[in-house]
Every structure is written in C-alpha cells, then in structure tokens.
Amino acid sequence: MSETSNGTGEWPQGQGNTSSPSDALSSHAGTDQQATTIEAADTPQTHEAVRKIEALRATIDNIDAAVVHLLAERFKATSQVGVLKAQAGFAPADLRREEQQIERLRRIAQDAGLDTQIAEMYKQFVVEEAKKRHRRIAEAGGDPGVLDIYA
Ligand SMILES: C=C(O[C@@H]1C=C(C(=O)O)C=C[C@H]1O)C(=O)O
Numbered sequence: 634m635s636e637t638s639n640g641t642g643e644w645p646q647g648q649g650n651t652s653s654p655s656d657a658l659s660s661h662a663g664t665d666q667q668a669t670t671i672e673a674a675d676t677p678q679t680h681e682a683v684r685k686i687e688a689l690r691a692t693i694d695n696i697d698a699a700v701v702h703l704l705a706e707r708f709k710a711t712s713q714v715g716v717l718k719a720q721a722g723f724a725p726a727d728l729r730r731e732e733q734q735i736e737r738l739r740r741i742a743q744d745a746g747l748d749t750q751i752a753e754m755y756k757q758f759v760v761e762e763a764k765k766r767h768r769r770i771a772e773a774g775g776d777p778g779v780l781d782i783y784a
Pocket residue numbers: 711714715725726727728730731734759760761763764
C-alpha cells in the first residue's frame with residue numbers, strides 16, 4: 634500500500650500525482666491525514682470517477698454559495714434584533730427561544746434525513762455568533778455601525 638511520499642499528507646501534484654490513484658482513493662478514505670487532488674488524479678482508470686466527482690462539485694459549489702448568501706441574510710436579521718434588544722434594554726440571549734429553535738431544527742433534520750448533530754452544531758454556531766454581535770451592539774449603545782459593513 635502506498636503512502637504519500639512528501640510527508641505532508643498531500644499526494645505530489647502534477648504528473649504522477651498518485652502512482653496508484655484508486656489505491657490512494659480507497660485506502661485513505663476516511664483519514665484526515667491523507668488527501669488526493671482529484672483534478673490531478675485524472676487517469677484513464679479513474680476518469681469516470683473524476684468526471685462524476687467534478688459534476689457533483691458543481692452542485693456542492695452552488696450549495697455553498699446559497700448557504701453563504703443565507704447566512705449573510707440571517708446575520709443581518711439577527712443584528713437588527715440585536716439593535717432592538719439593546720435599545721429596549723433586553724439581554725442578548727433568549728434561552729426559551731433557543732430551546733424552541735433546537736427542537737424545531739432537530740425535527741426538521743430528522744425529516745430531511747440529516748444527522749441531528751449537524752443541526753445542533755449549526756444552531757450552536759449561528760446563535761453563538763449572533764449573540765456575540767448582540768453584545769458588541771449593546772456595548773456600543775445600540776449602534777449597529779459597530780459591525781461596520783459585516784453583520
Ligand atoms: C436573534 C435573537 O437573539 C439570540 C440569537 C438567536 C438566533 O441567532 O437565532 C436566538 C435567540 C437569542 O439567544 C432572538 O432573540 O431572536
């Protein structure tokens with residue numbers, strides 16, 4: 634079984650990216666230590682797999698773009714909530730709302746066939762980031778300008 638020769642966890646680039654690409658793809662699947670640059674792994678033996686992976690990557694790229702757009706809109710909305718809370722003298726966090734959100738997201742994840750832990754990590758990430766921004770807004774006396782152009 635071949636190991637990466639450069640010790641970086643990356644297979645060497647360019648010609649001969651992998652001396653045994655299918656070996657590289659299968660034997661190192663699931664380990665974070667090893668990596669294969671798919672583009673450079675395009676050989677007659679792997680061509681079909683490379684073609685399918687590239688098509689799937691176009692979909693993945695579209696999804697990533699949509700997610701970033703959605704996150705931008707979410708943070709713009711939560712920052713506006715932060716301004717309203719600061720001006721009304723409310724605390725940044727609302728734990729009751731968070732409990733309802735996590736329940737809802739777990740249900741949605743289950744229905745969608747998504748690991749509920751991913752829904753929980755998502756919720757944890759966005760809510761903690763939103764509350765950090767709320768605190769910064771509160772410290773600035775309800776001035777959303779503290780976030781500059783970024784929500
Ligand atoms: C945005 C709010 O503030 C906080 C952030 C939340 C979020 O990011 O969804 C939810 C509850 C609050 O802890 C809110 O109360 O709606």
